[in-house]
Amino acid sequence: MAEVPGNSGSVGGHVSTVTERDVGLSGAEAARRAAAGQANEVPRRTSRSLGAIVRANVCTLFNAVIGALWVLILIFGDWKDGLFGLIVIVNTAIGVVQELRAKRTLDRLAVVNEAPVRVRRDGAEREIRPREVVLGDLILLGPGDRLLVDGEVAGADGLEVDESLLTGEADPVHKRPGDEVLSGSFVVAGGGSYVATRVGRDAYAAKLTEEASTFSLAHSELRDGVANFIKYITWLVIPIGALLTHSQMRRDTTFSDAITSTVAGVVTMIPEGLVLITSIAFAVGVVRLGRRRCLVQELPAIEGLARVDVLCVDKTGTLTAPGMDLGEVRPLRDDVDVKAVLAALAAADPRPNATLQAVRDAFPDGPGWVSVANVPFSSARKWSGAEFEGHGAWLLGAPDVLLDRGDPGYDEAAALARTGLRVLALREAAPGSLSADTPRAARPAALVVLKQRVRPEAADTLRYFSRQGVTVKVISGDNPESVAAIAGSLGLPGADRPIDARSLPEGDPEAYAEVLDTHSVFGRVTPRQKREFVQALKSRGHTVAMTGDGVNDVLALKDADLGVAMGTGSGATKSVAQVVLLDDSFATLPHVVAEGRRVLSNIERVSGLFLTKTFYAIALSLMTGVAGLAFPFVPRQSTLVNALTIGIPAFFLALAPSDERSRPGFVRRVLRFAVPAGLISAAAMFLAFTFAHNGERSLAQDRTAAVIALFIVTWWVLVLIARPYNWWRLTLLGSMAGLFAVTMAIPGIHEFFALYTDDRGNDLVALGFGVLGAALLTAVVKIAQWAGIRVLPGSATK
Incomplete structure (x- = not known):
């Protein structure tokens, strides 16, 4: 439990009187103090600065690793194999732009959401923004108001402050003039005023929360799961990269070709787009909800x-909607002017709750009675009351609290409540007893029936x-x-x-x-x-x-x-x-709720795409390193396949509609699909490359066969993950296949990506292993579904 400085003890009883009425600061003095840096300037917790956003998106482990690999390619390899470096730039730019959009939305809505602060300046009550409060301001309080700055109570009228958010103690503390109040607490009953003594970063709550109040994209099972993937993959990159480099150098090849092959394997292992897609999905979710206020x-x-x-x-x-309407008043005694009592009670409360406001709306003209004691409503007591000079003390509250079984109106109140009406009891109390926790009550006077707005x-x-x-x-x-x-x-x-x-x-x-x-x-x-x-x-x-x-x-x-x-x-x-x-x-x-479900369901969906790539790259690097073969593709070819089967589709799938409720076990479910999918993709590609290689064709043609097999299997991974199908998902699948076919068909483009299809035998081998891999993956998914194991979004769960 945090120790609260200067926490004055509670004061017994519910009744206190205002002992000081200050005129507050003048407008000119408030402006002078604001100019002197004595305003309540605190950073918003809803967003971080532009510089922080840029740093967070640029200075990442992914960018460092991929940037280093890109430099190696530019030094030792062909610039065409450095296309993946451009993806880093595009990804970073998209991440910055999306988060800036979310920042603007959050900051704009945060300003709308800020509750104005009531202060007294130049002797008059004014409403100002929280950031305009200055040191020495006289701040006015009522039920539900949050204390934004520290201060000293100047006036109290039954003022009760809940400091549980600071101390952990749920019992409200009664405050008198001279007592200290702290930011982070709030008023639960009564009213009053206090003078600001510490504002901005000097306020108690600001000191406690400044470190925790910075903007965060996520801290959750989802983000933790992605972070764990990245941590383990990072540890694998170094030994696998060393193995791959060693195996390529053992072959009769140049140092430049060895570096190019190593970069192709290592770059493919890193799911660089997964963190970006996750961040964008969260940010877009915020923007979408912002449009719905x-x-x-x-x-x-x-x-x-x-x-x-x-x-x-x-x-x-x-x-029910805020506010109520007075339905009827049912007197229980003939010797009481019930309407006058109700009007006096409503007039005696400077900040009436919804119940008393309904009474005040029905009886706007108070009888002019002088209040000598007042007890504001609190949800713990479930009643409010006032004592009037020459007119006695009166309580208004819940019938089952103020009425005893057998009292007039008890059964009637219960019957009315069962119909959905809000019923209050008006009861007289013994003079001078309002300061007690349980005032000595006299006879019931009336039932007040309120109509709620559904x-x-x-x-x-x-x-x-x-x-x-x-x-x-x-x-x-x-x-x-x-x-x-x-x-x-x-x-x-x-x-x-x-x-x-x-x-x-x-x-x-x-x-x-x-x-x-x-x-x-x-x-x-x-x-x-x-x-x-x-x-x-x-x-x-x-x-x-x-x-x-x-x-x-x-x-x-x-x-x-x-x-x-x-x-x-x-x-x-x-x-x-x-x-x-x-x-x-x-x-x-x-x-x-639907927006949250859409985000998580789609992130789980696209994680399967990215991690399939990671696992096939790991498996392929190990198989190639052990076998001592040339690596089956160069970086530009992996860039093409990954863009068409992962990168472009992931952006669409991550923002698609979905209402599936998220369940724990995100990491386990993704691995159930990504591991076998990655292994099957690697096997299909390796076999296609090996058979083509055994046919003693050129290395470029062998790699073309491997790329075709890889595309077929990974495109089928996309087909499985994109379910359930609709017109735009089918269009997306067809477009990706069509773009790959166009790439293979147009001379200038297929030469740029070093893809050559002039060997029909190689092409048929690639097609056969690709289809075989797709069929095997489908069988794995079917067997898992038959066993009741969830491996795809929307499939059976276990």
Whole structure:
């Protein structure tokens, strides 16, 4: 647990009064301090600088190795065999351009997503951007506000601050004037103001997170798997390259030819395009989601989107639209002016929540009562209250919290809740008792019935997740019967068996997780329990996404595998979520999940292409080195085959639509296909070259036969990986085969690539081994599918 400097202790009770009203800074003084470098300038975590992007794409292991091999070819070989060097330049340029596009999208959306900060300047309240806050600003606070800078409390009105993101302690801390508050915490109840004492990089949270806040393309199973491939291949390059060089030098050949053959084998081993394709797929995913008003604050979230199998949603803000309407008021006593009490309660709260706002909209004219004590609403208490001079103390909140069984209106409130209505109870409290955790209550006064606005797109969205195998859990602080009624009206499976979270078996983790796994609707869930829900579901092996918009969702969002916040949610909620739905639309979530699935499924697909090349190059280099034969192709020929069977198709396949849910085991599945495919490709090429060689033809003709066999088998690898077929995939396959045929047919082009087809016997040998290799690979895939082993995207899994 991090030690928090200057953390003042909590103050008992819920009621405090404002002891200071400052006019804040003047506009001129704020401008002077900003010019002096005392503004809240912190780097955005959503993107890195242009220089960092260029360095990350240029200064890579791939570029260093391939650059060195390119120089060797330019010195000792034919410049035509140096075509692979141009591929490095093109790949680097594409990587930089794509990431710059993602950077612009992220930065633009991040500005839109920034919640304005309320400050007092020149004696008046103003809203400014977070970066415009300066040292000494008087910052105003309300429920849900995130503290962006450190400071000292100037005024407090029932102010409760959650510092759990800094300390790990979930209990809110009551703050009084003079107490220190730290950036990274947020307001859970009440309001007040504080003076900024540390801003920008000097703020506590900025110091903790500056190193972790830099932009990252990914840190995930996918990226780790690719990195492991590269690590092992790098270790193999040196000994295999040495073996190949030695075997070529033993032959009666020139040093230049030996270097050219070695470079041809080594270059082909390196899957140089795989990292590029992975990075581009992630970046394009961010851009696509940005067009749907969805801000991905961390690119690794793309992978999390694909793996989600449980989605926890809060009813309010997700299934229902923000805001409510007052339906009716049902008095339970004749001696109380219920409308006046409700109007006074709404007027007494300077920043009402959605419930009190609905009351205020219905009763806009307050009775003018003077508030002497005020308790803001908190999701832990589930009620708010105020005491008025000469008019008593009143509580407004959940009926099952404020009403006892047998009280007037208890059964009526339960019956109304079962219809999906939001019901509140108005109850009188003993004067002077609001400072207690449980105020002494008098008789109930009324039931307040609110109508919630169900999102029109919610039903279709729930059906989408059901089809995709994603289980939706509705988690709410409201009455479980009310939540179940709304969820049931939208067709959520299991909505007919709601659970009251207060009845969950707290002392038995297994039973607790079992209930969560087998039920869909939960009511009366506390903020602490939301976090426990996420942890329990993860303990059952689920990948959990959590949506939310309120302060009470922050801890659960932070612990979930993927946190999704609504754009109009609290600043604290948006700060911890990996994904923010800027348009607040629940209907955007299917697109978010589909984008993640598209990226991962396609990366797995193209990884099979790149690693097939790696394994056939390794196998071919070993066979050639042991046999002491000339290497079966020169670099320009491998460049041609790889471009037509891997490079060009991979760009199209990596960006293609796909809705297949990703599963763990990426490395294992890719190897199941790439290893046999690579070995079969190497065998077909080696045999074609050997038979042609035994026929005592020229080396150029022998290599032509080997290249033809290699193209046929690797093109068939592409055919298998490109499934399921549609018009554009078939067009892609036909185009690649057609381009190879054109290359072989046009004199100037086939001479450039050193391909000669004037020996029909060699050509038939090449064709025969190529077809045989393709047939053998098909048989391997069929046998694996028959055994229930997943070797291709969309095939059986095991």
